[in-house]
Amino acid sequence: MQEPSDQDKQETVLVTRRDVLKMAGVGAIGVLIGSAGVGGVLAATGKLSPSSSKSATAPSDEEIVPFYGTHQAGIITPAQDYICLAAFDLTTTKLSAVKELFQKWTLESARMSTGEFVGTENTNPNIPPTDTGEAAGLSPSRTTITFGVGPTFFDHRFGLASKRPAALADIPPFAGDNLRPEWSGGDICVQVCADDMQVAFHAIRNLTRLARGTAVLRWTQEGFQRAGKSARTKDETPRNLLGFKDGTVNPDTKDANKMNQTVWAQSSDGAPWITNGSYLVVRRIRMRIEVWDRTILSEQEATFGRYRDSGAPLGAVNEFDKLPLDQKDSSGKSIIPDRSHVRLSHGDGSEEILRRGYSYSSGVDHKTGQLDAGLLFICYQRDPRKQFIPMQKRLAQSDKLNEYISHNGSAIFACFAGAKQGGYIGEGLF
Ligand SMILES: C=CC1=C(C)c2cc3[nH]c(cc4nc(cc5[nH]c(cc1n2)c(C)c5CCC(=O)O)C(CCC(=O)O)=C4C)c(C)c3C=C
Numbered sequence: 001m002q003e004p005s006d007q008d009k010q011e012t013v014l015v016t017r018r019d020v021l022k023m024a025g026v027g028a029i030g031v032l033i034g035s036a037g038v039g040g041v042l043a044a045t046g047k048l049s050p051s052s053s054k055s056a057t058a059p060s061d062e063e064i065v066p067f068y069g070t071h072q073a074g075i076i077t078p079a080q081d082y083i084c085l086a087a088f089d090l091t092t093t094k095l096s097a098v099k100e101l102f103q104k105w106t107l108e109s110a111r112m113s114t115g116e117f118v119g120t121e122n123t124n125p126n127i128p129p130t131d132t133g134e135a136a137g138l139s140p141s142r143t144t145i146t147f148g149v150g151p152t153f154f155d156h157r158f159g160l161a162s163k164r165p166a167a168l169a170d171i172p173p174f175a176g177d178n179l180r181p182e183w184s185g186g187d188i189c190v191q192v193c194a195d196d197m198q199v200a201f202h203a204i205r206n207l208t209r210l211a212r213g214t215a216v217l218r219w220t221q222e223g224f225q226r227a228g229k230s231a232r233t234k235d236e237t238p239r240n241l242l243g244f245k246d247g248t249v250n251p252d253t254k255d256a257n258k259m260n261q262t263v264w265a266q267s268s269d270g271a272p273w274i275t276n277g278s279y280l281v282v283r284r285i286r287m288r289i290e291v292w293d294r295t296i297l298s299e300q301e302a303t304f305g306r307y308r309d310s311g312a313p314l315g316a317v318n319e320f321d322k323l324p325l326d327q328k329d330s331s332g333k334s335i336i337p338d339r340s341h342v343r344l345s346h347g348d349g350s351e352e353i354l355r356r357g358y359s360y361s362s363g364v365d366h367k368t369g370q371l372d373a374g375l376l377f378i379c380y381q382r383d384p385r386k387q388f389i390p391m392q393k394r395l396a397q398s399d400k401l402n403e404y405i406s407h408n409g410s411a412i413f414a415c416f417a418g419a420k421q422g423g424y425i426g427e428g429l430f
């Protein structure tokens with residue numbers, strides 16, 4: 001049999017999305033998609049037989065990350081290639097409106113995660129389409145949409161002050177911070193990750209549209225990790241914009257006990273509604289790329305405490321070797337320098353965070369003519385007071401890397417537990 005051409009494959013997916021539209025008029029779409037997914041819709045429309053719904057032309061299981069579950073997707077999910085991170089401020093003072101927003105966001109996020117359109121009405125010529133359309137024909141791309149609320153969510157406006165968890169601490173100022181309000185804070189955050197930037201953008205755009213009258217965007221930041229297709233090996237650690245492998249040491253997301261110890265908030269932690277959720281800390285960290293590029297290799301490696309090429313710790317051979325923190329050279333100096341990034345971030349090893357960062361490049365800083373590029377540092381944890389905050393305090397004080405970076409955005413959010421089908425994100429709080 002002749003292999004379908006790329007054009008054929010695209011056509012089939014386009015048909016999928018048009019079929020979804022047509023079926024919306026029948027009113028059975030939610031039930032159908034809830035139980036069968038997009039492949040089921042295709043099958044029901046006769047465009048694909050059920051057995052072919054996992055073919056190259058229909059979204060396969062690998063392209064869909066389930067939205068519903070005990071935990072929100074997008075936290076321990078293996079990182080996708082792209083991120084669109086958005087912080088919103090609420091413009092309403094009615095808690096009922098906030099609750100409705102989360103209900104709408106939940107339903108539509110679940111749909112977008114399977115590659116469906118937002119809403120049901122896209123063909124009536126007399127009204128604007130409910131979906132903005134730019135993701136038509138695109139795969140679900142492992143989209144995950146993750147929601148959280150910041151400390152300001154618990155101020156006087158909604159009567160929720162008593163529900164603010166102690167772990168949702170204000171991030172204290174750190175030495176050298178250069179924070180800007182336009183990249184900091186927010187009542188709500190929405191993290192969209194996907195293997196296609198257009199799909200991620202589509203999600204943020206449509207969620208913003210749904211929030212009209214209730215919340216407005218405060219800031220957004222897009223980021224990238226690497227292009228999945230261009231990575232030589234799927235499991236290779238991605239490199240940051242300073243050229244080093246970044247993400248080598250991270251708690252094992254497949255180890256459920258470890259995740260309960262380090263990432264997921266527990267019922268014993270004090271705020272029932274956040275149980276099975278997690279705390280997100282975001283820092284927008286600009287890199288002084290031009291200065292770094294004039295720095296000799298041995299100094300770059302001493303800055304991180306790792307070799308650039310292999311990613312191995314200085315004094316070791318392989319990327320995943322243990323840090324030889326006690327090893328000294330002939331003059332008695334530590335092989336992993338005292339002020340190196342890995343030594344300081346590692347500390348005594350008792351504080352661990354789940355890093356899920358992305359590189360960003362946001363054009364030129366017109367004041368200096370230099371690139372505004374760096375790391376959108378993202379980490380998840382069970383309690384930032386015991387994890388991110390003490391770690392960043394050490395780094396801010398002495399990290400050699402500080403010569404080459406500047407933290408210009410900061411935010412913290414309590415990310416809800418996952419939702420059950422029929423429920424909604426944030427249900428325990430409202
Ligand atoms: C407060 C937490 C951290 C910030 C902020 C941070 C910024 C930052 N990191 C890199 C690059 C690398 N980080 C690496 C390791 C590493 N970093 C942190 C924490 C923060 N980093 C931790 C906990 C670790 C692991 C420490 C350990 O136990 O070994 C590495 C080495 C490779 C790796 O393990 O990923 C690199 C490279 C940049 C560029 C940056 C700010 C721009």
Ligand SMILES: [Fe+2]
Binds near residue numbers: 341345
């Ligand atoms: Fe780091």
